[in-house]
Amino acid sequence: MKNRLEEIRKQHGIKQEELASALEVSRQTIGSLENGRYNPSILLAFKIAHYFNLRIEDIFIYEEELR
């Protein structure tokens, strides 16, 4: 699943480490999410959306046509 996490994080001027610490996940998880290698659980997706005051759909892009 594609996402705009890296773009949004950089817009907010936050380092991966800071985001990881705020979300209580490892920095590697943030890296994997940004690279699109890892799809988060719904709970983590909500946490990320809450952190940036956005909706999940604003961050994660569901591409039905690819499935």
Place this chain on the structure above:
Amino acid sequence: MKKNTSILITILGTVLLAVGLYMVRAIIDPQGIMKTMPYLAIGLGCGMFGHGLGELYNRHVIAKDPKLAKQMEINQKDERNVMLANTAKAKGFDIMTYVFSALLLAYALMGSGWEIIIPFVIAYLFVEIYAVYSRVKIEKEQ
């Protein structure tokens, strides 16, 4: 694990190790089970001593650095880390199934006695049945 349990395991390990070493030196002509008992005690003692001391050292390091403790907790609970560990375990289980059956077949072809093959089959079936049981149990829970 509680601190007292770690201390107890370390002490028990030390005692077992000492008893094992003593038995190796004291028993001149061991018979029956006493041939292996000292070495079993040494092995178990070393394992318990190392495990207990490791836990105590870990606790000591964590107590000194709360930031490190928090990071360790995060890494342990991190959903990606948990997923990776579970995937690795599942792959390990899959390969173990094939290794077990290959070994079982090899023992059978070598003409090994029933006293080796039967416990092996029981262990193999136990593991496989436990996997099915876990599947059913987890499915009911979720």
